[in-house]
Amino acid sequence: MDRLRYRSASVGALLAAVALPARSPLSARSAHAAEPEPAIVATMSCERAAEPGRVRCAVEARAVGGRSISWADVAIVELPDFAAALKGRIGPGDATFRDVATQKWAFGLVARKGGEGEARVRVRAVVCAPSPGDAGTPSCRPATLDVRAKIVVG
Numbered sequence: 001m002d003r004l005r006y007r008s009a010s011v012g013a014l015l016a017a018v019a020l021p022a023r024s025p026l027s028a029r030s031a032h033a034a035e036p037e038p039a040i041v042a043t044m045s046c047e048r049a050a051e052p053g054r055v056r057c058a059v060e061a062r063a064v065g066g067r068s069i070s071w072a073d074v075a076i077v078e079l080p081d082f083a084a085a086l087k088g089r090i091g092p093g094d095a096t097f098r099d100v101a102t103q104k105w106a107f108g109l110v111a112r113k114g115g116e117g118e119a120r121v122r123v124r125a126v127v128c129a130p131s132p133g134d135a136g137t138p139s140c141r142p143a144t145l146d147v148r149a150k151i152v153v154g
Helices: 002-023 025-034
Strands: 040-046 053-063 068-078 083-085 102-111 115-129 139-153
Touching (some): 040 115, 053 068, 053 115, 053 139, 068 102, 102 115, 102 139
Antiparallel strands (some): 040 053
């Protein structure tokens, strides 16, 4: 019985810890201080288009803290209603640049009319940390990060 009560209390504490940062800015700042360093950081940018047509975008993912990226892709998650993706996923083979810790992708959107909105993509990666010492296999784990960029047409 005590074991069941302990599980319920720990689940409740976990839910409170996750929900608390969303309630107040003060608690969000203190929660960020306790968060571990992210495995990857990513940026996205889209060129401004003078008229409807092709819009070029780029995504860059970089492993931090001495880690490496063994595999990564980009999935287009959300686009403004005036734009459509030429591809929904940009795979590892489509990377325009790749080294041990960085990967870059370029992709196109089609703007059917002028407008301004936000695109969101999801970078998915397998990030590896070097093993302690010279021998041994690296410790790898999945990492996911959503990135946003403003799209301006016209």
